[in-house]
Amino acid sequence: MPMKIAVVGTGYVGLTTCVGLADFGNHVVGVDIDREKVARLSAGDPVIYEAGLEYYLRENLAAGRLSFTTSMKEALRDAEVVFLAVGTPEKENGEADLSQIEAVLEELAPLIDHYLVVVTKSTVPVGTNRWIHEELSRMVDPRLFDVVSNPEFLREGKAIQDFFHPNRVVIGYENERVKEVMHEIYRPLYLIETPFVWCSWETAELIKYAANAFLATKISFINQVANLAEEVGADVHVIAKAMGMDGRISPKFLHPGPGFGGSCFPKDTKALVKIGERYGVDLSLVREVIRANEAQRMRMVEKAKRLLGGSLEGRRIAVLGLAFKAETDDVRETPAYPIIRAMLEEGAVVCAHDPLAMENFRRLVPSIEYAENEYEAARGADLVLICTEWNEYRNLDLERVAELMRERKILDTRNVLDPERARKTGFVYEGVGRILFRGKQ
Ligand SMILES: NC(=O)C1=CN([C@@H]2O[C@H](COP(=O)(O)OP(=O)(O)OC[C@H]3O[C@@H](n4cnc5c(N)ncnc54)[C@H](O)[C@@H]3O)[C@@H](O)[C@H]2O)C=CC1
Numbered sequence: 001m002p003m004k005i006a007v008v009g010t011g012y013v014g015l016t017t018c019v020g021l022a023d024f025g026n027h028v029v030g031v032d033i034d035r036e037k038v039a040r041l042s043a044g045d046p047v048i049y050e051a052g053l054e055y056y057l058r059e060n061l062a063a064g065r066l067s068f069t070t071s072m073k074e075a076l077r078d079a080e081v082v083f084l085a086v087g088t089p090e091k092e093n094g095e096a097d098l099s100q101i102e103a104v105l106e107e108l109a110p111l112i113d114h115y116l117v118v119v120t121k122s123t124v125p126v127g128t129n130r131w132i133h134e135e136l137s138r139m140v141d142p143r144l145f146d147v148v149s150n151p152e153f154l155r156e157g158k159a160i161q162d163f164f165h166p167n168r169v170v171i172g173y174e175n176e177r178v179k180e181v182m183h184e185i186y187r188p189l190y191l192i193e194t195p196f197v198w199c200s201w202e203t204a205e206l207i208k209y210a211a212n213a214f215l216a217t218k219i220s221f222i223n224q225v226a227n228l229a230e231e232v233g234a235d236v237h238v239i240a241k242a243m244g245m246d247g248r249i250s251p252k253f254l255h256p257g258p259g260f261g262g263s264c265f266p267k268d269t270k271a272l273v274k275i276g277e278r279y280g281v282d283l284s285l286v287r288e289v290i291r292a293n294e295a296q297r298m299r300m301v302e303k304a305k306r307l308l309g310g311s312l313e314g315r316r317i318a319v320l321g322l323a324f325k326a327e328t329d330d331v332r333e334t335p336a337y338p339i340i341r342a343m344l345e346e347g348a349v350v351c352a353h354d355p356l357a358m359e360n361f362r363r364l365v366p367s368i369e370y371a372e373n374e375y376e377a378a379r380g381a382d383l384v385l386i387c388t389e390w391n392e393y394r395n396l397d398l399e400r401v402a403e404l405m406r407e408r409k410i411l412d413t414r415n416v417l418d419p420e421r422a423r424k425t426g427f428v429y430e431g432v433g434r435i436l437f438r439g440k441q
Pocket residue numbers: 008009010011012013014031032033034037085086087088089100103104121122123124152153154155156263264
């Protein structure tokens with residue numbers, strides 16, 4: 001039976017949830033306070049870049065199963081379930097800021113006049129779903145609602161694929177009554193044998209933070225191994241590959257780089273440390289992962305400086321890649337930001353390019369030059385610094401780049417180029433954890 005579902009917040013997670021649940025055959029209304037976003041989504045414009053999103057948005061709008069509104073009242077009218085997918089950004093002290101959730105609850109409570117399952121998709125600190133239940137109970141008869149914690153594990157750039165083929169679905173609940181509803185919503189995922197984890201609210205909340213912190217730990221770990229590999233003349237890619245051959249380790253998330261970014265790992269690791277502090281539990285390992293990540297970004301600036309003879313003053317640097325990873329236009333917490341800021345402070349002149357994220361990055365840093373393509377960025381540069389692993393940078397025409405540059409130097413923070421090919425084209429090349437030609441540069 002199709003269900004009537006409201007989704008509050010139509011960002012990366014909310015919008016993916018909207019189109020995914022509508023595609024399962026449900027009637028979905030997405031509600032957002034951003035009028036412009038609602039207007040664009042209603043017209044079939046996905047607003048953000050996400051592979052496949054536009055197709056699913058348009059198909060489901062056309063089928064009449066999906067609509068968008070700024071009115072919570074309209075969205076909630078016949079809804080059986082409401083998903084909360086608003087932002088939970090970082091506060092200045094590192095804790096998760098729950099003000100968007102609080103605002104939604106205030107608006108939601110007076111509208112609950114029939115049984116409603118309130119599902120938290122946003123990433124929220126341990127104890128939040130219990131608190132949501134208490135808050136709503138102050139304002140609404142508790143028999144009229146239940147609260148479910150259903151954390152999201154999608155990756156940006158692969159959001160649609162991850163929605164339809166998740167590794168698992170985690171559902172934290174208290175009242176058995178919600179099981180039937182959640183079963184119904186995710187029936188198509190049952191059919192493809194997706195594992196479901198039924199647990200308490202607190203367990204579900206902590207699964208989300210533990211999973212993100214563990215992935216972030218793998219990245220900081222391999223980055224430090226890469227840094228050591230550089231000093232001893234080893235190749236981190238061979239190391240990571242051999243480590244990954246041990247099924248207990250797995251080869252995934254062992255790719256070294258300029259440090260992890262994005263809207264979640266940085267904020268969620270910090271929030272987890274704060275949760276530990278609140279409960280008096282030592283999470284120093286996670287604290288160190290955060291510190292190592294910040295150091296990794298600055299290490300890239302030091303590398304650039306060393307490659308350019310010790311100073312960036314007046315040096316022209318072409319930064320290729322501004323998004324926090326490939327296949328997205330998202331620049332939230334992108335490593336490119338602190339790296340570019342630090343280089344500007346050291347007197348460098350930066351010309352940047354990104355296939356999708358230039359518009360978003362320009363809002364963060366309007367003062368640098370932006371180039372139409374990677375070759376224009378490289379024109380007259382003393383150093384090309386690759387910051388995002390876009391495929392088009394993997395296939396750079398190095399001969400052409402060499403002709404355009406003032407000095408032939410490449411700092412490849414994502415290891416997307418073949419070092420040997422770069423050297424043969426006359427470049428001084430440096431990656432991360434793979435100085436293969438030590439002593440010869
Ligand atoms: N971006 C990602 O890849 C993932 C994010 N998450 C979590 O999901 C949550 C949402 O993240 P994103 O989708 O990236 O955020 P986002 O910032 O892209 O979207 C949040 C949306 O909520 C809207 N909003 C804010 N207050 C509202 C209100 N009172 N009523 C209606 N709409 C309101 C905003 O206008 C915005 O469109 C966060 O807790 C995040 O940690 C979890 C997994 C993946």
